[in-house]
Amino acid sequence: MYITTDRPATDTPVAGRVAGNVIALGMVSLVTDISSEMVTAVLPLYLVVGLGLNPLQFGLLDGMYAGATAIVRLLGGHAADRWHRLKAVAGFGYGLSAVCKLGLMAAGSSVGAIGAVLAADRTGKGLRTAPRDALISLSSEPASLGRAFGVHRAMDTVGAFLGPLVAMGVLWISLGSYTSVFFASFCIAIVGVLVLGLFVRDRKPVERERVTLRETLAVLRQASVRRVCGWAALLGLVTIGDSFVYLVLQRRWDVGAVYFPLLPLGTAGVFLLLAIPFGRLADRAGRWKVFLGGHVALAVALVVLCGPTAWWLGVLALVLHGVFYAATDGVLMAAAGPLLPANIRAGGLALVQTGQAIARMLSSVLFGLLWTMWDMRVALLVVVASLVAVVVIAAVVKPLEVSA
Numbered sequence: 339m340y341i342t343t344d345r346p347a348t349d350t351p352v353a354g355r356v357a358g359n360v361i362a363l364g365m366v367s368l369v370t371d372i373s374s375e376m377v378t379a380v381l382p383l384y385l386v387v388g389l390g391l392n393p394l395q396f397g398l399l400d401g402m403y404a405g406a407t408a409i410v411r412l413l414g415g416h417a418a419d420r421w422h423r424l425k426a427v428a429g430f431g432y433g434l435s436a437v438c439k440l441g442l443m444a445a446g447s448s449v450g451a452i453g454a455v456l457a458a459d460r461t462g463k464g465l466r467t468a469p470r471d472a473l474i475s476l477s478s479e480p481a482s483l484g485r486a487f488g489v490h491r492a493m494d495t496v497g498a499f500l501g502p503l504v505a506m507g508v509l510w511i512s513l514g515s516y517t518s519v520f521f522a523s524f525c526i527a528i529v530g531v532l533v534l535g536l537f538v539r540d541r542k543p544v545e546r547e548r549v550t551l552r553e554t555l556a557v558l559r560q561a562s563v564r565r566v567c568g569w570a571a572l573l574g575l576v577t578i579g580d581s582f583v584y585l586v587l588q589r590r591w592d593v594g595a596v597y598f599p600l601l602p603l604g605t606a607g608v609f610l611l612l613a614i615p616f617g618r619l620a621d622r623a624g625r626w627k628v629f630l631g632g633h634v635a636l637a638v639a640l641v642v643l644c645g646p647t648a649w650w651l652g653v654l655a656l657v658l659h660g661v662f663y664a665a666t667d668g669v670l671m672a673a674a675g676p677l678l679p680a681n682i683r684a685g686g687l688a689l690v691q692t693g694q695a696i697a698r699m700l701s702s703v704l705f706g707l708l709w710t711m712w713d714m715r716v717a718l719l720v721v722v723a724s725l726v727a728v729v730v731i732a733a734v735v736k737p738l739e740v741s742a
Contacts, residue, residue: 356489359477362537363470364493369530370432371494374463375501375606376523377439379599380509382581383588384516389447393714396581397706399453410461411695412554415468415688419549424469424684425540431466432534435459436527442520467691472684475675476541483675484625487668488617492610495663499606502599509599554685562677563686567693569732570670573633574697576724578640578705580605583659586643586714591652604653608660609667616664617672625673630729632665637725644715644722670694 385391385399418427438459445451471487478486504526505519512518557563584601587593593601620628639658642651671687678686708717 356482356486357477359539360474360486360490361493362533362539363474364490366432366530366534366538367470367490367494368497369533370435370527371497372501372504373439373497373523373527373530374435375498375602376505376508376519376526377442378580379502379505379602380516380519382585383598385449385452386585389449391449392710393585394706394710395449396585397702397704397709399449399456410464411468411688411692412685413688414465415472415684415686415691416549416551416554418469418472418684419554419682420551421548423540424473425534425538427684428466428469428473428538429531429534431462431464431469432527432531434462434465436462436524436531438462439520439524439527443517464691464695468684468688471671471675471687473538473541475671475683475687476680480676482621483672484617484619484621484669485614486617487672488614488620491617491664491668492613495606495610495613499603499610502602502606506597506599549682549685554682554689557678557682557686558689560677563674563689565735566670566674566677567690569735570690571693571697572728573725573732574694575701576721576728577633577636577698577701578718578721579698579702580659582702582705582709583639583643583655586718587652587655589714590643590647591649601656604656605660605663608657609663612661612664613668617668620665620669620672625669628665629669629673630733632662632669633725633729635659635665636662637722637729640718640722640725644718 382396386393386396391399414427414431418424421427438455441455441458442452445455474486474490475483504522508519508522509515558567580602583605584598587601588598616628616632635658639655639662642655642658645651670690674687674690675683705717705721708720
């Protein structure tokens with residue numbers, strides 16, 4: 339069990355309110371996401387147009403970017419539970435990702451060096467994600483987890499919304515210097531680390547018994563946890579990475595390089611507006627239903643990307659992409675959290691995230707291969723068909739109870 343004696347009164351969960359710790363973690367994510375989305379906004383164009391990578395090469399890098407978090411998510415979650423240092427492990431992850439922004443400056447045009455830096459950056463993200471989500475879960479009432487994660491993700495998305503704007507501003511001021519974007523991103527990331535250290539409160543267990551890795555993995559013996567992990571991974575395998583969505587939009591709608599960083603704003607804006615309402619809806623109507631509904635929105639978005647290139651269809655694709663994230667990102671953690679014991683909450687959530695990260699790594703590589711071998715539109719249609727099939731089966735099987 340966890341006690342709350344080391345937390346301020348504002349962090350105590352109160353009915354109808356979001357805990358202070360959740361707000362503080364939201365501020366950390368907001369600042370950090372400004373930094374990370376500055377890089378994410380320019381990276382696809384930098385690699386594909388600037389360095390001349392083909393879709394398969396980009397898919398390998400994008401897959402590594404996503405997959406590098408896979409194993410370290412589990413290690414980070416387990417370390418946080420074992421040493422009872424959720425905040426410390428999360429802080430190390432945030433710090434590592436901040437330093438990697440300087441690594442991008444040093445890497446220059448070397449694809450190998452860029453790949454290594456991106457892997458290290460995602461390692462930092464992998465280390466911090468499970469402990470951070472465990473802190474959110476343990477700081478909130480179980481009945482309002484959807485709302486708590488919705489508030490956090492909404493604040494996170496404010497950063498995601500501002501990041502591309504800041505990147506575009508830096509590019510404009512520096513006359514197209516990607517190095518300037520990377521340095522500005524580093525400076526902002528450091529601010530996020532400071533906010534974490536000053537305002538986030540850790541959760542301390544009453545009994546300081548160390549959790550073993552075997553105990554963490556043992557949660558998979560629970561049928562409900564095992565099903566959530568399996569279906570989350572399978573759905574991750576039949577999705578498409580954000581970078582590919584924006585590259586498809588850039589290619590089909592002929593978006594200029596200066597405006598490319600603005601494409602993620604469509605996704606982020608919708609995510610920001612809907613994260614809290616969808617979190618509340620998930621608490622009331624069922625988290626698994628909302629989670630699957632988000633994947634339906636993604637399938638429709640991919641169909642739109644295959645159609646005519648009217649401007650409003652491009653906007654619609656971005657809106658649906660934002661709906662996908664609002665209905666899935668925090669909702670999955672809210673669904674999985676109550677299934678896990680408090681003393682291994684970080685490690686248990688990391689198991690769910692690890693399976694999903696590995697699946698998305700494979701998805702990026704496979705999509706890049708399909709695009710290179712056949713055609714962009716064919717690759718999109720293959721993903722749509724696979725996604726619809728898995729969603730239908732998952733809706734019938736119902737891995738979670740309707741109320742979950």
